[in-house]
Amino acid sequence: MNRKRILVLIVVLLVLAGTGYGFRLWNKGAKESPYISVPAQKGSVTQVVTATGSLSAVITVQVGSQVSGTIDKLYADFNSKVKKDQVVAQINQDKFKATVDQSRANLLAAQANVVKAKASLDDAQRTLDRNKELRKKDLIAQSEFDTSQANYDAAVAQYEVNKAQVGQAQAALNQSNVDFNNTVIRSPVDGIVVSRSVDVGQTVAASLQAPVLFLIANDLGKMQVDTNVSEGDVGNVWVGQDVTFTVDAYPARRFRGKVLQVRNAAIMVQNVVTYDAVIGVDNTELLLKPGMTANAEFLVSRKEDVLKIPNAALRFRPPASERQQAQVDVAGQATGGNPSGGAARRGGGNSGPGQGARNREGGVNRQGTVYVLRDDKATPVRIRLGISDGSNSEVVSGDVKEGDQIILSMGSQASATQRRFFGF
Secondary structure: OHHHHHHHHHHHHHHHHHHHHHHHHHHHHHHHOOEEEEEOEEEEEEEEEEEEEEEEEOOEEEEEOOOOEEEEEEOOOOOOEEOOOOEEEEEOOHHHHHHHHHHHHHHHHHHHHHHHHHHHHHHHHHHHHHHHHHHHOOOOOHHHHHHHHHHHHHHHHHHHHHHHHHHHHHHHHHHHHHHHHHOEEEOOOOEEEEEEOOOOOOEEOOOOOOOEEEEEEOOOOEEEEEEEEEOOOHHHOOOOOEEEEEEOOEEEEEEEEEEEEEEEEEEEEOOEEEEEEEEEEEOOOOOOOOOOEEEEEEEEEEEEEEEEEEOHHHHOOOOOOOHHHHHHHHHHHHOOOOOOOHHHHHOOOOOOOOOHHHHHHHHHOEEEEEEEEEOOEEEEEEEEEEEEOOOEEEEEEEOOOOOOEEEEEEHHHOOHHHHHHOOO
16 A cells, blocks of 8 residues: 555656656747747738728709899798709898899880980981071071971980980899799709708898808719828829728728829828828718718738838847847948838739839839747848738748748747737
8 A cells, every 4th residue: 555655646747757857848948939939921911001081972963043032932941852943942032032023123114215205306307307498488587496406316316325224124134033043043963952041031142152051962973082192192093993991981991093193282181281182982782971080091012922011120130239230220220121111001013003112212113121039039031022011011022031040039028918919
């Protein structure tokens, strides 16, 4: 019995000793590599330019009133579908009817004055003709003849004045009819009422400018997104470029469109310069509504099955304990081996039409230095970089191959959580 207990005790001691020795070896091995590294892998790299904007209808018409008055009737409301020349509102017409009647009466009076002036002219003509004959026979004085001539000339002038007054009265009547017709407000286009700004009984004043009564979108099946692209990214945006965007109403859905315009007018807000890139969107499902905020991504370049490394590796520098490492560090910093900022994001491939040379200037010819874990040592490697998606960069050339352990940081500066963050 004692012999069995001794054997069990010996086995337990051996197991504990083996476990302790293994743990010691594991702990010693972990301490031998003070770096956090990830393997270089192949995959896709997509370079995009991000911007925010707002949705709007391609054609939006403001329907206003050219005359002042009180809204008498409304024939359209929010979301009403209207046709061109359809009546959407009417202003009270009583005052305008009275003005038309008055203008018509003034025209009739002016026409009567023309008739009266014509009669006076005819009478002055007859008197002048008679006095001419009498003057030839020396039966009247010259002064009497001159008086008849003056009366005739005055009658002619009055007749012309009265005819002009008829024209003025006719113009006033036409203006009154125009104002009367403008009391009936019609839709200028086919579309849908997006906004209504008045109610029945409300008075509108058109003295300075036409008040807006309705906002009509011509066709909500075709919409556009006006985005604010920063001046640093506008070089990677061109007409016809593919764009995807999301809206808060449908966060799990990505909508697609194409760039229609890159407007040259700069927009400056607090010394920040942006440019309006207009995106055309198909909205046949009518899911998108005017005014929605869109988070857009302009596809600059996309490459499949390329060797890529994390941008964090390009920022890593080991302690300069040796002169050679220090010299490599200085050389790497002098050539600008940090593409993780805006330049890396704006650099690009050559996927867009006519964009190859421009994007190559920003990204394809970039140089960098990474440290590869070889024989448990940080070995500097010079590489040439391609496009970047902000987190990873394409390796175009250099002594790095798939599976090489790329150092991200010192072991005391990172954790397993960081490894998961970089997606390796």
